[in-house]
Amino acid sequence: MSSRKKPSRRTRVLVGGAALAVVGAGVVGTVAANAADSTGGASAAAPVAARSGDLTQSTHLTLAAATKAAQAAVDAAAKDGRQVSVAVVDRGGNALVTLRGDGAGPQSYESAERKAFTAVSWNAPTSELAKRLEQAPTLRDIPGTLFLAGGAPVTAKGAPVAGIGVAGAPSGDLDERYAQAGAAVLGR
Known part of the structure; x- marks a missing residue:
């Protein structure tokens, strides 16, 4: 017979919750990394300046x-x-x-x-x-x-x-x- 004590219910819930949190964080990180890769990373969101010859100006009533x-x-x-x-x-x-x-x-x-x-x-x-x-x-x-x-x-x-x-x-x-x-x- 082993003298090892069985963990309490509270301990099992805390350990299980921590394990789920680690797995969830890994999944979220993987999804975020894949999303950044599919859009070309941060450089894809950079604004593009239009050439002045491609612009018009307009007047608006206040x-x-x-x-x-x-x-x-x-x-x-x-x-x-x-x-x-x-x-x-x-x-x-x-x-x-x-x-x-x-x-x-x-x-x-x-x-x-x-x-x-x-x-x-x-x-x-x-x-x-x-x-x-x-x-x-x-x-x-x-x-x-x-x-x-x-x-x-x-x-x-x-x-x-x-x-x-x-x-x-x-x-x-x-x-x-x-x-x-x-x-x-x-x-x-």
Whole structure:
């Protein structure tokens, strides 16, 4: 008979846990090493500098300017007793600011964004673009556009930098007048 004492349950659990930790660390290290090898190591993540001849520069409307233009459009409509929504989008058609005036209809919010997107996309007032539908009716099939009066482009250095869209007034002519009022504050 051996005089060796059997380890306690607690000792066996601790030793087993330590063994599992060592095996787990080995597996994680192996996976990490293989992942680094497959991506080419750290040098694959290094940034590559583009040549200056492969670059262009663009001008963007600031958030402060977009907010000022949107507020000016809402204020012009409120002065006439109209409740409208106003959207200002950047040169890529992404919303910078959208304001929904007190009492503006629920449909006006999306319509304002779509008019702004349409104005900046074609660098033209949407009232003018609506007239083009007679010659090219499939224009209205372009996603995100709305060919109704109420959108005004904003340009800098001859290129579009933003679009202002207004919706909710009783007519597109009024919507466009308010969009032009928003654009006008940027030219002052």
